[in-house]
Amino acid sequence: MSSSAAATDLHAPERAGDYTSTGLPTGRVAIWWFLASEIAIFGGAVACYLLYRLHHPEWAEQAAHTVNAAGAFNTVVLLTSSLSAVLAHHAAEQGDGKTAARWINWTVLGGLVFLGVKAWEYAHEIGAGLVPAKSLFWSFYFLLTGLHALHVIGGMTALYVVGRGAARGQHLGRVELAAIYWHFVDVVWIFLFPLLYIAS
Amino acid sequence: MxxxxxxxxxxxxxxxxxxxxxxxxxxxxxxxxxxxxxxxxxxxxxxxAHAAAGWLxxxxxxxxxxxxxxxxxxxxxxxxxxxxxxxxxxxxxxTTPPAELTVRVQGRQFAWVFTYPGPDAKFDTLDDITAAGTLRVPVGKVVKFELEAADVLHAFYVPELRLKQDAVPGRRIPGWFDVLQPAELTIACAELCGASHTYMKGTLLALPPAEFDQWLAAQSAPPPSTPPTATR
Amino acid sequence: MHDHAPSSFLRRYVFSTDHKVIGLQYMFTGLAMALLGGFLAYVMRSQLAHPGTPVAGFGTVSNAEYNAIVTLHGTIMVFWVAMPVLVAGFGNYLIPLLIGTDDMAFPKLNLMSFWTFFLSTVVLILSMFVPGGASGSGWTTYPPLSAKPAFTGVGLGLDLWIVAVALEFVAFLMGGVNFITTAINRRAKGMGLWDLPLFVWEEVIASIIFMLSVGPLVAGALMLLADRNLNTGFFDAAAGGDPLLFQHLFWFFGHPEVYVLLLPALGILAEVLTVCARKAIFGYRLIVWSTIVAGLLSFIVWAHHQFISGIDPRLASPFSLTTILISVPFAITLFCYMATLYQGSIRYTVAMLFAMAMLAEFLLGGVTGIINGSAAADIYVHDSYFVVAHFHYTLFPIVFLAPFAGFYHWYPKFFGRHLNHGLGLLHFYGTIVFFNLCFLPMFALGMMGHQRRIADPNAFGYLAHGQHYQQLATWGAIGLLVLQIPFIVNIFLSLRKGAPAEANPWRGTTLDWAVPSPPPHGNFEAPPVCYRGPYVYGVPGAADDFVPQHMPPGPGAPTARVPDGDAAQLAAAGSPVA
Structure with missing residues (x-):
């Protein structure tokens, strides 16, 4: 899309990541700013939850109704999927799109398993009458995990699209961005799991 | 202006x-x-007037x-x-100066309701005196209020007293005021509270202390067997 | 360097990824919404001047309708006029030009951002026409009023309102990532951070403030939607929730939002003032640092909206202190702008008139802010017309005067033609006179005790002698609206009849003036190289009274990376004028 006449040092070609003012890849700069705004969203929601929680020690009793085993299993699943995301990134850096795509598929699979378990939990809880309107604890539980699940879906979609490109050897730089985003989704869960499932 | x-x-x-x-x-x-x-x-x-700009x-x-x-x-x-x-x-x-009188003020869509503790000086007892619309207070005495809201946010506002305080459901917000001379003032709501927000008004009647005591005593006069009723 | 412009009309003007097209789309959507917001203001003012009398063009205003009009006027003017025009409109159009690149870092994201915004506009307008009516909970949408349809009778209208605002936030989050990344990474060769035109700094800092402050409110909007539709009790005291929590979430965003709007306006001002006064901006780095400090402070002032809201009264004085302190960095910025005029040679274009008026009017908005910011004075003025007058004296200059300045200044760049000067003067003087006529009386009304958001001042004895102020303000509002007609006529008339504009009609130094008017797809013929700071006007040793950023050093073009040195150094470094 750009004429790449590299005449002098100063008049090097523009556009499409050839030249950046800071030397950092543009996508990486963007994803970190994007994550900063995401942190503000989760930060706000989690801060609200913590403020209430500190005023309501009795919530610990309600938190006991969450399925710790499912939460712990999902934590392991997400951590494992983050590992495969790291491996995908590594492969992409070596220029090996095929391998990167394979690792990405594992990560997406991890996301699917996570969502499946989460769906089972929701069904189990709603079946037991533990709906969002049951109490403020359950309101927060569904708010925070629901918001997180939406991000899991978003991250999986991004990974899937990037993985398809990587399999054809295109846009390998994007593997890193999707992986960074997936790590973020993972880290959010690592905060949510103890706060919602096991804290007393 | x-x-x-x-x-x-x-x-x-x-x-x-x-x-x-x-x-x-x-x-x-x-x-x-x-x-x-x-x-x-x-x-x-x-x-x-200044054809060439300077470098600064x-x-x-x-x-x-x-x-x-x-x-x-x-x-x-x-x-x-x-x-x-x-x-x-x-x-x-x-800070609240030592108060002679405590009133509970409740905002609700779209009226002000005032409760006096009655002869036993305690709220939530049978001898509480409730008045809707008009708040009577003695002139020159410090009046403590406990502000409540029944439904949505309201704000207890009397311009001449420079008094304004939001009422929040779930909270009992303390405050105080006094009125320095006999007056009949408008109590307004200063926080958007619904369609008839504009017309959520009350009256603040500052009476000479003797007159106020008389009024208060009259409110407690009904036989103790009847439950407290709203009076105007 | 530039690829060819897409040939189909749709790809070129509707679903374009070109930052200039997107910028103009934002601007004109904002302009259309301003007309709607202005109409609502007219209905509101007419009702207040003659309560109960049918308003021409609307009819009798019911109490619920009045609340809806108040709500929509505020919402539209902040989120659908100020944000698209100041942040996205000027930002999109100018940032790539000012930093010398061909487009935003992510053109497709930019396209998505605009159409998300457009969708939010549609949803908002839809919310006015659903059963139950539009939201009447104020632009602040405080629960519990907003949390249960039973309190207002508004059902779907308020849900759609929340969805619309949330979509709007998403659009600006996408835009914010783009702005920040673009300014960080796509600057022209040789352009360091201290060579950025102030407009770029202000837009970037505004975007950062927005992105870091809006998150909690996004969470709050989700909670409010859940309270309304899933019967949760996040803000319901009876269920253990707290109505005040929403206020904290709202104002943690709401106050920084004021600076999100102010900073781009100050950025426009910096560009217009320097070009029209032929002067270097005074204290460039001082302004940047002040803005950064103000941006940081803006995160710890929010509770000044809540002094009497029922928060612990001991919190009031600390927040009062931070609020009043934030006047210092902005005082520095305004003093720097005034010092910029000193020893200038001021050309009074219509843009410059608007810029000067913005300074003059904003001063009144600024000093009256101190009264609101003082906790003690706030006991009386809180939620009164004094506040209304104050924030219109800040926001009207920010949202209208500064963009007018920018629009008159860059119209030749946008469309390759000049706006009509006579119509511009009419627009300027009319706007200023009627703006003051509309809002000055509101200070007086506020002092009388006039509370906000009441549909009928006649209901209050203490306002009886203020009715003539109401009528003055209403005539001001009507005049203000009518005097926008010459502006709108001018925009469309000058598209065809305006005098053709060259690339650099105002003899400016920044890179936006280095491209043809209007700029072609891809902007620059060859990637520009930046050799110096943005405001080199009247420098000793220069051949002309301005030295563009992209002019290679040589005779008549001093090399110094000004504004870094003083006159003596420059004179020593630069070649004498031939």
Whole structure:
């Protein structure tokens, strides 16, 4: 899309990541700013939850109704999927799109398993009458995990699209961005799991 | 035109007015000086009066002082205002003088309801006296109030007293006021509370203490067997 | 360097990824919404001047309708006029030009951002026409009023309102990432951070403030939606929730939002003032640092909206202190702008008139802010017309005067033609006169005790002698609206009839003036190289009274990376004028 006449040092070609003012890849700069705004969203929601929680020690009793085993299993699943995301990134850096795509598929699979378990939990809880309107604890539980699940879906979609490109050897730089985003989704869960499932 | 305040009828109204006057003076002088300087610059340095502009990037320490010194003066004025503000605020909102009377004020869509503790001086007992619409208080006495909201946010507002406090569901917010002379004042709601927000009004009746005591005694007069009823 | 412009009309003007097209789309959507917001203001003012009398063009205003009009006027003017025009409109159009690149870092994201915004506009307008009516909970949408349809009778209208605002936030989050990344990474060769035109700094800092402050409110909007539709009790005291929590979430965003709007306006001002006064901006770095400090402070002032809201009264004085302190960095910025005029040679274009008026009017908004910011004075003025007058004296200059300045200034760049000067003057003087006529009386009304958001001032005895102020303000509002007609006529008339504009009609130094008017797809013929700071006007040793950023050093073009040195150094470094 750009004429790449590299005449002098100063008049090097523009556009499409050839030249950046800071030397950092543009996508990486963007994803970190994007994550900063995401942190503000989760930060706000989690801060609200913590403020209430500190005023309501009795919530610990309600938190006991969450399925710790499912939460712990999902934590392991997400951590494992983050590992495969790291491996995908590594492969992409070596220029090996095929391998990167394979690792990405594992990560997406991890996301699917996570969502499946989460769906089972929701069904189990709603079946037991533990709906969002049951109490403020359950309101927060569904708010925070629901918001997180939406991000899991978003991250999986991004990974899937990037993985398809990587399999054809295109846009390998994007593997890193999707992986960074997936790590973020993972880290959010690592905060949510103890706060919602096991804290007393 | 810019100082058309209602009468000041509480003992802290004059403090708030004096504080606002202080800000008016400080900010007014700053405003006029700044506008005058701006106008002078605008006229003096128009193209026809000053054909060639000078080079003055204002990046040396000596030129920075042109803006930093006035900014430091702004800071000093800020501190004066802030100090005075904190003193007045503490008097009105952070401390309550010994009160003669406690009233519970409840805002609800779209009316004010007032509850007096009755002869036993305790709320939530059978001898509580409830009055909707009109709050009677003795002149010159400190009245403590406990502000509640039944449904949505309201704000207890009496302009002549310089009294304003939001009422929040789930909270009982304490406050106080006094009325320095006999008066009939409007109680308004100053926080949007629904369609008829405008018409959520009450009356504050400041009565001479003897008259107030008489009224209060009359409210307690009905035989104790009947439950407390709303009276006007 | 530039690829060819897409040939189909749809790809070129509707679903374009070109930052200039997107910028204009944002601007004109904002302009259309401003007309709607202005109409609502007219209905509101007419009702207040003659309560109960049918308003021409609307009819009798019911109490619920009045609340809806108040709500929509505020919402539209902040989120659908100020944000698209100031942040997205000017930002999109100018940032790539000012930093010398061909487009935003992510053109497709930019396209998505605009159409998300457009969708939010549609949803908002839809919310006015659903059963139950539009939201009447104020632009602040405080629960519990907003949390249960039973309190207002508004059902779907308020849900759609929340969805619309949330979509709008999403659009600006996408835009924010783009702005920040673009300014960080796509600057022209040789353009350091201290060579950025102030407009770029202000837009970037505004975007950062927005992105870091809006998150909690996004969470709050979700909670409010859940309270309304899933019967949760996040803000319901009876269920253990707290109505005040929403206020904290709202104002943690709401106050920084004021600076999100103010900073781009100050950025426009910096560009217009320097070009029209032929002067270097005074204290460039001082302004940047002040803005950064103000941006940081803006995160710890929010509770000044809540002094009497029922928060612990001991919190008031600390927040009062931070609020009043934030006047210092902005005082520095305004003093720097005034010092910029000193020793200038001011050309009074219509843009410059609007810029000067913005300074003059904003001063009044600024000093009256001190009264609101003082906790003690706030006891009386809180939620009164004094506040209304104050924030219109800040926001009207920010949202209208500064963009007018920018629009008159860059119209030749946008469309390659000049706006009509006579119509511009009419627009300017009319706007200023009627603006003051509309809002000055509101200070007086506020002092009388006039509370906000009441549909009928006649209901209050203490306002009886203020009715003539109401009528003055209403005539001001009507005049203000009518005097926008010459502006709108001018925009469309000058598209065809305006005098052709050259690339650099105002003899400016920044890179936006280095491209043809209007700029072609891809902007620059060859990637520009930046050799110096943005405001080199009247520098000793220069051949002309301005030295563009992209002009290679040589005779008549001093090399110094000004504004870094003083006149003596420059004179020594630069070649004498031939």
């Amino acid at each position: 810019l100082w058309d305040l209602p009468r000041a009828l509480s003992s802290f109204a004059s403090d708030i007015d004096r504080h606002m006057a202080l800000i008016y003076w400080i900010c007014g002088i700053w405003f006029l000086v700044a506008e005058a300087v701006l106008l002078w610059l605008a006229v003096r340095y128009r193209q026809s 990037p204002g990046d040396t320490r000596s030129t920075n002082a042109w803006v930093l010194v006035p900014a430091a003066l702004v800071l000093v004025c800020d501190m004066v205002i802030e100090f005075d503000s904190a003193v007045v605020w503490a008097k009105v909102k952070e």
